[in-house]
Amino acid sequence: MSEYQYYEFAAIDKPLTRTEMVELRAVSTRAVITPSGFTNHYEWGDLKADPADWMRRYFDAFVYSANWCSCHLSLRVPKAVFRKTELEPFAHPFVLSIEATETHWIIGWALEESEDDDRFAQDDGSGWMRRLIPLRDELMRGDLRPLYLGWLAVGEELLDDMLEPDVPSGLTDLSPAQKALAEFLEIDQDLLEAASMNSAAATSSHDETLPISTWLDTWQTMQMQDVLKTIALGRGQEAERQVKSRYAAWLKAQRSASLGAARRQVAELRELAQSAAATRQAREAQAHEKREAERRQKREAELRWIMDSPDKYWKAASEQASRGSASGYEKTVSLLKVLAEGYALVASSDAFDRQLRRFLVPHAKRAALLRRLAEAGLWSG
Structure with a gap:
């Protein structure tokens, strides 16, 4: 079987300039290059560039898939969205990488060795960007669930005596993009079920108990002027993201005292996962038995009609x-x-x-x- 690699990059905050597109074209004559991205696949060769360098220079999102059962996702978010201390507990050298540039965080999720050969034999990688790119907006709203999912994806490499990071709210109600990330990284669903047992319900960014007007009272005049200047310069989307990320950070700070669930050791999570697996298997067996009973009932009705x-x-x-x-x-x-x-x-x-x-x-x-x-x-x- 020949090698197959799929590369897709997306520019979101700032379209590629003509000069940048010329620079990218010099790397690949076959790629689809537009102001919003770069897409190419290789069956024998490879991308003659470093994706990490391209993420620093050009792009806000990157998806990679190879038929030797490996895939990667990288997202670039403004540095103001997170503090380093918020990100560090989730990092792992082989699964969840976090790089700081002068202006951005570049967060990478990786699945290095899948055992699902059929998945990578059938999946050409082209659908993942559309499914995963909403994660970037979620991160920019201060949502830590994609990071926690990355930590869970470490799986067997986690030591039993390690403590989990603080559990974000809403693990029991993942967004479509977060479900896609769990699928992309092949996270053990029983382990995810165990982790969600310590997760509070998701809270709306428009929580009536913490109205926006209360938050706006905390703003200094200079901060508001900076946002208005950004809008006046035609960067309205950037201004909106700044406002939303600041509001999300304020909400997170206000609720921090009430989200102090005890952190668990990995060994406890694994025990809970075993219990969740037993419950799931019993549920699946019951559902299978019900389907079989319905099938038998339908078959018997067909046979009785034939025997008439x-x-x-x-x-x-x-x-x-x-x-x-x-x-x-x-x-x-x-x-x-x-x-x-x-x-x-x-x-x-x-x-x-x-x-x-x-x-x-x-x-x-x-x-x-x-x-x-x-x-x-x-x-x-």
């Missing part, structure tokens, strides 16, 4: 057998299997055997048919 007039099925089977072809014999066996089920349900297997012997009288010399009936367990000679 079995003669036409015997006749149809005989007509197929008389064709003397392999396909005719296969259809004969299929019809006789249905009749065998029907007789077992409403009469007896002996009744089916008696009818089968009568059926075979005109077809006794069809060796290929008899062999198929024997292989199907319908005839013993």
Whole structure:
């Protein structure tokens, strides 16, 4: 199997300039390059550039996928969104990386070795950017759930005596992008269920108990002037993000005292995950049993309807057998299997055997048919 790698970059806060697009084109003649991004895939070669460097210079989001069961996501957010002390507890060298530039945080999530070969054989990587890019806006609103999910994705590399980071609210109600991230990183769903047991309900950014007017009273005139200047310079989206991130940070500070759930050791999380797995398996078994009961009920209804007039099925089977072809014999066996089920349900297997012997009288010399009936367990000679 040939190598396959997919690269997709997105420029969100600032479109690429013509000069920047020329610089990118010098790296790849085949890539799709627009003011909003760069997309290319490679089947034998590789990107002749460092994605990390491109994230520092050009882009706000990056998705990578390779068919050797590896994938990566990077998002760049303004440095004002988080303090270093907020990010550090989630970091892990192989799964969740955090890099600081002069103006931004570059946060990277990685799945280095998936065991799901089928996923990477079938997935060309092209759908992930659309599903994952909303995470950036969530992070810029101060949502820590994507970071906690990255920490959970470390999985078996976490030591039993390690403490989890502070659990963000809303783990029981992940956004579509956060669910996509859990899928992207193949996070153990039972471990995620265990982690969510310590998570408060998600809170709205428009919490009526902490109105925006209260927050605005804390603003200094210079801060408001800076936002208005940004809007006047035509950077309204940037101003909106600044306001939202500041408001989210203020809400987080106001609620910090009430979100002080005890941090758990990884060993406790794993025990809770085992319990969650047992509960899930019992639930799945119950659901499977229900589906099977419904299937059996439906099948029995079909067989009873067939057995109201079995003669036409015997006749149809005989007509197929008389064709003397392999396909005719296969259809004969299929019809006789249905009749065998029907007789077992409403009469007896002996009744089916008696009818089968009568059926075979005109077809006794069809060796290929008899062999198929024997292989199907319908005839013993």
